[in-house]
Amino acid sequence: MLEIRKSADxxxxxxxxxxxxFTFQFGPYTNPEQIGFSDLRLLNDDRxxxxxxxxxxxxxxxxxxxxxxxxxxxxxDSMGEGSVVGAGEVLVMTxxxxxxxxxFNHSAxxxxxxxxVWLSPTVKGATPSxxxxxxxxxxxxxxLCRIIAPPSADASAGSGADARAPLPLQIDGAVYAGCxxxxxxxxxxxxxGRYAYVHVIRGELTVNGTRxxxxxxxxxxxxxxxxxxxxxxxxxxxxxxxxRELPEL
Numbered sequence: 001m002l003e004i005r006k007s008a009d010x011x012x013x014x015x016x017x018x019x020x021x022f023t024f025q026f027g028p029y030t031n032p033e034q035i036g037f038s039d040l041r042l043l044n045d046d047r048x049x050x051x052x053x054x055x056x057x058x059x060x061x062x063x064x065x066x067x068x069x070x071x072x073x074x075x076x077d078s079m080g081e082g083s084v085v086g087a088g089e090v091l092v093m094t095x096x097x098x099x100x101x102x103x104f105n106h107s108a109x110x111x112x113x114x115x116x117v118w119l120s121p122t123v124k125g126a127t128p129s130x131x132x133x134x135x136x137x138x139x140x141x142x143x144l145c146r147i148i149a150p151p152s153a154d155a156s157a158g159s160g161a162d163a164r165a166p167l168p169l170q171i172d173g174a175v176y177a178g179c180x181x182x183x184x185x186x187x188x189x190x191x192x193g194r195y196a197y198v199h200v201i202r203g204e205l206t207v208n209g210t211r212x213x214x215x216x217x218x219x220x221x222x223x224x225x226x227x228x229x230x231x232x233x234x235x236x237x238x239x240x241x242x243x244r245e246l247p248e249l
Contacts, residue, residue, distance in 0.1 A: 003221070011026065011034075016052075017052025048073075053104025056076075057102070061096060063171055064095060067117070069087060073086075073112050076102050078100040092131050094168075115237070119169065131168060142180065144178040144226075149175075178235070187225060196220035200235075203234035205231035
């Protein structure tokens with residue numbers, strides 16, 4: 001069963017440097033019916049003008065990632081990490097006992113578009129950590145590429161880690177990214193009882209017989225397989241989630 005969340009129904013946040021769309025309740029967008037799904041707490045589509053950005057702020061016990069679509073994002077944090085995250089790159093942070101960080105558009109003139117995502121952790125009070133890597137279009141073309149998974153032997157960004165491995169976060173599930181166009185077909189099996197959330201970043205495609213367009217999302221329950229077909233330059237994120245309705249806030 002798919003419960004559709006239409007793009008036009010998302011919350012809107014605008015500042016002189018920001019144009020944002022909020023899938024779930026956040027900041028100026030208040031909607032008690034949209035406070036998250038399972039462990040997915042935040043899914044913001046942010047477009048930041050040149051020179052703009054999010055000043056230093058704190059997180060605790062939240063698994064955070066940024067997925068850059070276009071432009072470049074400058075990151076700094078209290079762990080001493082500082083980097084530029086380009087298009088196709090993903091930055092993850094376990095905030096655990098607490099960190100501060102900031103994200104700004106690396107360019108003074110060009111827009112950066114990125115998704116800011118928060119997930120509930122499986123372990124609270126963890127030691128904060130950071131990782132970053134690029135996922136090439138070829139890794140996502142006609143398939144769902146696992147970009148984030150719980151820490152394990154194949155989910156590490158440390159020295160000697162497999163460059164193809166997903167990035168580690170303390171979550172019950174996984175996050176996938178995919179690109180589907182024309183005759184391409186991608187499938188993702190779901191374990192019995194698992195939930196999922198699908199979000200279309202750009203383009204359009206059919207998910208289990210339902211047409212989704214850019215900005216649309218879908219809560220997925222009681223399905224054993226996600227089948228993605230008939231894409232038109234589609235890029236999407238898919239979250240494999242435990243069977244619970246609302247996240248721990």
